Amino acid sequence: MTTKWRIALVQMNIEAGNTEANFAKMEAKLEEAAALDPKPDLIVLPEMWNTGYALTEIRKLADPDGARTKEVVSRFARRHGIHVLAGSIAQLRGDAVTNTIHVFDRSGAATAEYSKIHLFQLMNEHQHLEAGETAGAFELEGVPAAAMICYDIRFPELARKLALGGAKLLLVPAEWPHPRLHHWRTLLQARAIENQMFVVSCNTVGESGGSSFFGHSMAIDPWGEVLAEAGEEETIVVADLDLALVDEVRGRIPVFADRRPSLYE
Ligand SMILES: O=C(O)CCC(=O)C(=O)O
Numbered sequence: 001m002t003t004k005w006r007i008a009l010v011q012m013n014i015e016a017g018n019t020e021a022n023f024a025k026m027e028a029k030l031e032e033a034a035a036l037d038p039k040p041d042l043i044v045l046p047e048m049w050n051t052g053y054a055l056t057e058i059r060k061l062a063d064p065d066g067a068r069t070k071e072v073v074s075r076f077a078r079r080h081g082i083h084v085l086a087g088s089i090a091q092l093r094g095d096a097v098t099n100t101i102h103v104f105d106r107s108g109a110a111t112a113e114y115s116k117i118h119l120f121q122l123m124n125e126h127q128h129l130e131a132g133e134t135a136g137a138f139e140l141e142g143v144p145a146a147a148m149i150c151y152d153i154r155f156p157e158l159a160r161k162l163a164l165g166g167a168k169l170l171l172v173p174a175e176w177p178h179p180r181l182h183h184w185r186t187l188l189q190a191r192a193i194e195n196q197m198f199v200v201s202c203n204t205v206g207e208s209g210g211s212s213f214f215g216h217s218m219a220i221d222p223w224g225e226v227l228a229e230a231g232e233e234e235t236i237v238v239a240d241l242d243l244a245l246v247d248e249v250r251g252r253i254p255v256f257a258d259r260r261p262s263l264y265e
Contacts, residue, residue, distance in 0.1 A: 003244040005143075005169075008033040008040035009217040009237040010087075011230050013206035014175070016052030019061055023050065027072060033236050034080040040238065042140065044202040045087030046217075047116075047150050047175040048099060053209050055128040062090040062097045070102060070110060078108030083140055087173040087202065088116065088149050096130035101147050101173065103138055112138030116149040117158065123211070125151075137165050143243060150174035153187045153201075156194065163195035164256070168246040172201035177211035184216060193224040196249045196256075198241050205234055222249040 010029045015021045026049055033043045050069065051061045063069050066089060073086045084104045091100040099119075103112040115132025119125035135158060136147035146162035146169070153159070153172055162170065170191060176184050184203070192199040198221055205215040219227040219239030228239040250256060 003242055005042060005241045005243060006036075006038060006040045007200055007219065007239050007241060008036060008043045009200065009202040009219070009230070009239070010043060010045050011203060011205060011215050011217045011233075011235050011237060012046060012049065013234050014046070014049055014052040014204050014208070016208040017054035017057060017061060019050050019063075022052070023068070023072070026050075027076070029236065030073075030076050030084070034076075034082060036236070036238060039080070040082060042083040042085065044085045044171055044200065045173060046202045046204045047088045047173040048090055049087045049204070051090040052204075053123060053175065053211070055124055058090050058097050058128050059092065062092040064092045066091045066100060066102055073102065074104050074108040074110060077104040077106060081106045085147065085171050085173070090129075091115075093130070097128065098130050098132060099125070099149060100132070101136065101149065103140075103147075105141070112136070112147075114138075114147045114149070116152060118151050118155055120151040135161060135165075137162055137167060140169070143168060145169040145171065147171045147173070150176055153191055154183075156191065159191045159195055163197055167195075167197060168243050169198045169200065169241070170195070172199065174201055174203045175213055176203050177213050181214050181216060184214075185218070188218055189220055189224050189226070192220040192222060194255070196222040196253070197246055198222060198243065200239065200241075202237075205232055222246050
């Protein structure tokens with residue numbers, strides 16, 4: 001199993017409520033990422049890329065059972081032999097809408113699904129979306145990985161649980177606005193340092209519904225070093241990770257062995 005992973009983060013502007021434009025852009029961005037040389041092993045899309053924060057009409061706009069997303073992204077993954085974490089989408093499930101990630105492997109098979117656990121009240125998510133009920137742990141070609149969505153990163157207990165479950169790589173699609181850039185950077189670095197794992201985040205850019213999304217998609221190593229970070233424009237961020245660093249850092253400062261959970265759990 002290779003420990004070297006090239007990851008591409010699609011930092012894109014989403015047009016709130018315009019699913020056709022967003023699907024077209026997403027497909028174009030996937031092709032652009034696949035054309036990188038060398039080509040990435042994994043492409044990550046941002047949060048709710050199909051609809052943006054068009055929450056008042058979200059039931060009408062959400063992808064029923066994620067069918068359209070699954071068909072398009074699965075076909076792309078298979079054609080290019082690239083893993084895709086299809087950001088999250090607004091997904092219609094019966095009567096409810098969830099904020100859901102789908103993961104596809106190089107053969108195009110859907111290998112994991114995760115719905116945002118913590119809904120962000122400041123942007124009224126709790127009034128329009130249904131929260132997920134399970135944590136997002138999965139494997140990428142034998143690599144233990146995990147996903148959290150945006151506001152989820154404010155909950156260190158969740159990241160710790162995923163790390164204790166073995167995750168070496170945490171993937172974070174987001175739609176995180178100004179003025180909390182310092183929260184975003186600090187929280188992502190903290191999750192990487194305290195859990196001694198890679199944290200890779202993909203944010204959106206642009207203005208919508210009075211919010212301004214700042215980008216700054218990042219790849220952070222288990223030592224807390226920022227390997228790559230975007231500015232505030234549309235771009236594809238590329239990061240080359242060597243997952244062997246996780247075991248090295250965990251061996252150097254044995255945080256997991258030194259835990260005393262009986263005193264604080
Ligand atoms: O926690 C924050 O400050 C931003 C979270 C957010 O925008 C979201 O979860 O959609």
